[in-house]
Amino acid sequence: xxxxxxxxxxxxxxxxxxxxxxxxxxxxxxxxxxxxxxxxxxxxxxxxxxxxxxxxxxxxxxxxxxxxxxxxxxxxxxxxxxxxxxxxxxxxxxxxxxxxxxxxxxxxxxxxxxxxxxxxxxxxxxxxxxxxxxxxxxxxxxxxxxxxxxxxxxxxxxxxxxxxxxxxxxxxxxxxxxxxxxxxxxxxxxxxxxxxxxxxxxxxxxxxxxxxxxxxxxxxxxxxxxxxxxxxxxxxxxxxxxxxxxxxxxx
Amino acid sequence: xxxxxxxxxxxxxxxxxxxxxxxxxxxxxxxxxxxxxxxxxxxxxxxxxxxxxxxxxxxxxxxxxxxxxxxxxxxxxxxxxxxxxxxxxxxxxxxxxxxxxxxxxxxxxxxxxxxxxxxxxxxxxxxxxxxxxxxxxxxxxxxxxxxxxxxxxxxxxxxxxxxxxxxxxxxxxxxxxxxxxxxxxxxxxxxx
Numbered sequence: 001x002x003x004x005x006x007x008x009x010x011x012x013x014x015x016x017x018x019x020x021x022x023x024x025x026x027x028x029x030x031x032x033x034x035x036x037x038x039x040x041x042x043x044x045x046x047x048x049x050x051x052x053x054x055x056x057x058x059x060x061x062x063x064x065x066x067x068x069x070x071x072x073x074x075x076x077x078x079x080x081x082x083x084x085x086x087x088x089x090x091x092x093x094x095x096x097x098x099x100x101x102x103x104x105x106x107x108x109x110x111x112x113x114x115x116x117x118x119x120x121x122x123x124x125x126x127x128x129x130x131x132x133x134x135x136x137x138x139x140x141x142x143x144x145x146x147x148x149x150x151x152x153x154x155x156x157x158x159x160x161x162x163x164x165x166x167x168x169x170x171x172x173x174x175x176x177x178x179x180x181x182x183x184x185x186x187x188x189x190x191x192x193x194x195x196x197x198x199x200x201x202x203x204x205x206x207x208x209x210x211x212x213x214x215x216x217x218x219x220x221x222x223x224x225x226x227x228x229x230x231x232x233x234x235x236x237x238x239x240x241x242x243x244x245x246x247x248x249x250x251x
Numbered sequence: 252x253x254x255x256x257x258x259x260x261x262x263x264x265x266x267x268x269x270x271x272x273x274x275x276x277x278x279x280x281x282x283x284x285x286x287x288x289x290x291x292x293x294x295x296x297x298x299x300x301x302x303x304x305x306x307x308x309x310x311x312x313x314x315x316x317x318x319x320x321x322x323x324x325x326x327x328x329x330x331x332x333x334x335x336x337x338x339x340x341x342x343x344x345x346x347x348x349x350x351x352x353x354x355x356x357x358x359x360x361x362x363x364x365x366x367x368x369x370x371x372x373x374x375x376x377x378x379x380x381x382x383x384x385x386x387x388x389x390x391x392x393x394x395x396x397x398x399x400x401x402x403x404x405x406x407x408x409x410x411x412x413x414x415x416x417x418x419x420x421x422x423x424x425x426x427x428x429x430x431x432x433x434x435x436x437x438x439x440x441x442x443x
Binding site: 001002003004005040043045070071072074075076094095096098120121122123124166167195196197218220221250 | 264265268269271272297298299357360361362363364365366367368385387389390391405406425427428429430431433434
């Protein structure tokens with residue numbers, strides 16, 4: 001049986017791991033490569049590395065870091081932040097990333113999704129969507145959550161899938177950093193209407209939150225950052241808990 | 252020396268990294284004499300079947316691969332290209348395994364992406380591997396179960412997770428991305 005995936009996310013700034021609380025305050029939580037190795041050994045199913053400053057500062061790639069990570073870990077990983085062109089993608093995949101994730105760049109230039117899919121395969125294109133419940137609808141935000149768009153989340157997710165996205169990483173800004181649980185409604189909606197895997201993100205605070213999002217939605221994976229980085233929940237404990245709750249996970 | 256066949260498909264670097272973590276060295280090459288001289292050959296790949304086959308044919312690597320006598324391991328697209336035909340781009344493939352490659356029916360999430368266990372495993376690649384062990388997959392096309400199938404995975408339908416005929420071995424999953432279980436399977440190949 002295909003397992004539901006647990007994905008620690010490492011937000012990167014200046015080569016170090018950070019986690020934005022509601023995208024504002026930032027604390028330092030260590031060396032990305034060391035953390036990545038620990039997570040892989042503990043049973044993380046994949047890892048995501050996001051350069052959270054990249055879009056704003058127009059910084060290019062994390063190629064050096066990606067190379068170091070690729071040498072060390074034996075599970076798949078995704079890299080995002082500041083990817084605007086096929087060349088950016090080519091550099092990161094060449095450095096050893098399995099997938100790349102694009103967010104604002106895909107909204108500004110939807111053709112980028114298809115371009116990456118045609119050149120490197122759909123399997124490596126993760127379209128990240130930051131969504132916020134805003135004026136009675138789930139709306140797509142870009143630029144690290146700073147800029148609202150006129151896109152409805154479900155419409156954009158469907159379009160991204162049609163354009164060639166291999167996966168959707170859906171972050172609820174209302175939930176992110178709150179530790180009050182994942183956004184079940186929009187995650188369920190997007191998962192139900194898409195034929196590609198959806199990764200739930202934003203709001204994980206307890207093991208029950210993971211159980212609930214897997215029980216209540218068709219999401220393929222759940223992503224979290226700070227609760228793992230600060231050791232509030234260990235991955236082996238989480239997976240055993242989910243298994244005991246009849247959720248298929250890799251132990 | 253382990254030769255890793257260089258062609259226009261992703262994921263090749265990961266295979267080399269994985270060999271190095273296991274204490275082996277590899278050479279990414281499309282040079283005929285280097286491939287022929289290698290103790291073992293790995294034929295990796297993520298990408299589109301039609302474009303990959305065209306690339307191999309243009310360089311006559313297609314005939315070279317099927318002529319190899321040392322152990323060969325096809326991974327992911329590598330396994331699919333070792334089959335007879337792929338629906339992806341209606342592509343005639345290398346024909347080592349008498350199996351067709353088809354697209355998954357869209358009755359569940361496609362691609363099949365993530366960790367899955369086996370319905371059954373047999374053969375030298377799976378020494379000390381249990382059907383309950385999980386390995387990592389990313390694919391939208393699958394090879395039908397045939398007489399060369401050595402491991403079966405069930406997603407939407409049972410398909411060939413691994414195959415073997417004579418010196419040709421293959422896996423649909425990515426052993427180089429499958430944590431400890433993947434390393435066990437790669438080592439089983441490297442120690443053949």
